[in-house]
Amino acid sequence: MLKEIERKLPVVHMCTIVPISLTVGANRIVPTIAIPHPLGDPTRTREEEKALRRSLTEKALEALQTEITEQTVFEMK
Amino acid sequence: MAFRVVHYINQFYAGIGGEEKADHQPEIREGVVGPGAAFKGAFKADAEIVATVICGDSYFASNLEEATAKIIDLIKPFKPDAFVAGPAFNAGRYGTACGAICEAVSKQLGIPVVSGMYPENPGVDMFKKSHYIIETPDSAAGMRKAVPAMAALLMKLLKKEPLGKPEEEGYIERGIRKNKFYDKLAAERCVDMFVAKLKGLPFETEYKMPVFDRVLPQPAVKDMKNAVIAIVTSGGIVPKGNPDRIEASSASKYGEYDITGVDDLSSDGYRTAHGGYDATYADEDSDRVIPVDVLRDMEKEGVIKKLHNKFYSTVGNGTAVASSARFGAEIADKLVADGVTAVILTST
Incomplete structure (x- = not known):
């Protein structure tokens, strides 16, 4: 799915199992929290969770704005 | 004396539970658990499953390195002669886990390893170079087909018998080239192949080109x-x-x-x-x-x-x-x- 979209539009893959994403051929990858809740963390408060999701989404936008020539994983600091 | 084999399965095949138990931490049990019974039948008296490692799919996928290290430590005391994982069919996380643990066992313990997966399982592309993966159907309905093929290949490896081509043994091609003597010169074989191709007849290449299935990154978003x-x-x-x-x-x-x-x-x-x-x-x-x-x-x-x-x-x-x-x-x-x-x- 991802590669077919990348043929037409820039796409960032937000996922937890980065090795699979690399094998599948995603070019811009942002590692996420966990398989059942990639963009959340139920152990935190709703506000903390949203802040976490915000920072991951900001990382995704940063990835989309970064010129790359090969597969790149954009790790959270 | 029978060879000692350790088997790897996930929480589902161990009967522990489904997705709600996918965070199950690695454990080892003596003897056969779940699909190990089918392997026991296939090995007959030649090999014995001495222990079964069980790990939740999500736990493994989210903690690749830690899970691998833990599992290696669990396996070592059983002094296995060989290791078998799965079959994982088309289960992505399970296949990734089977592949990763087979690769680690092969490298660190230096014993024969075999897993089994459906060709589209992401674990295949990630790990087919590191070990023999028997090609299986896409669901557990294919267990009866998968297990005998996995057991047979493992026994061949244990007995150091020469292996045939992937299609003969049922494993997924690893991209390994073997030197071989032919009666005909390369130039003649090449022309034979070319003529067959022109005639629309079947021919078998001696050196497959890799398939590069990559899409180039799109330019970045400017604004x-x-x-x-x-x-x-x-x-x-x-x-x-x-x-x-x-x-x-x-x-x-x-x-x-x-x-x-x-x-x-x-x-x-x-x-x-x-x-x-x-x-x-x-x-x-x-x-x-x-x-x-x-x-x-x-x-x-x-x-x-x-x-x-x-x-x-x-x-x-x-x-x-x-x-x-x-x-x-x-x-x-x-x-x-x-x-x-x-x-x-x-x-x-």
């Missing part, structure tokens, strides 16, 4: 403030009731859902249709899978121009690569037609 961002997911988020009836596994379709005026995905309105992970957290708050709330905030703040008013969703769970490619191509065309600038694709 995010004027960008329209769309969300696509394989995490199965759908309006409550799953109006398109997207299948919980092996999805044959995707859904297109209008989120005009939706600022936050509440548990009243959205759910996941995905049957391959514990749905508790996604059902409570689907923003945990697709960040609609955050992108709406960014839209209001002017970080992006717009969150596209439709999102696209399917279930990435044993879904055929061909279906997935078709979904992607169709979605991409729609997004381009709607003036979308870039895509955030989330996976679970």
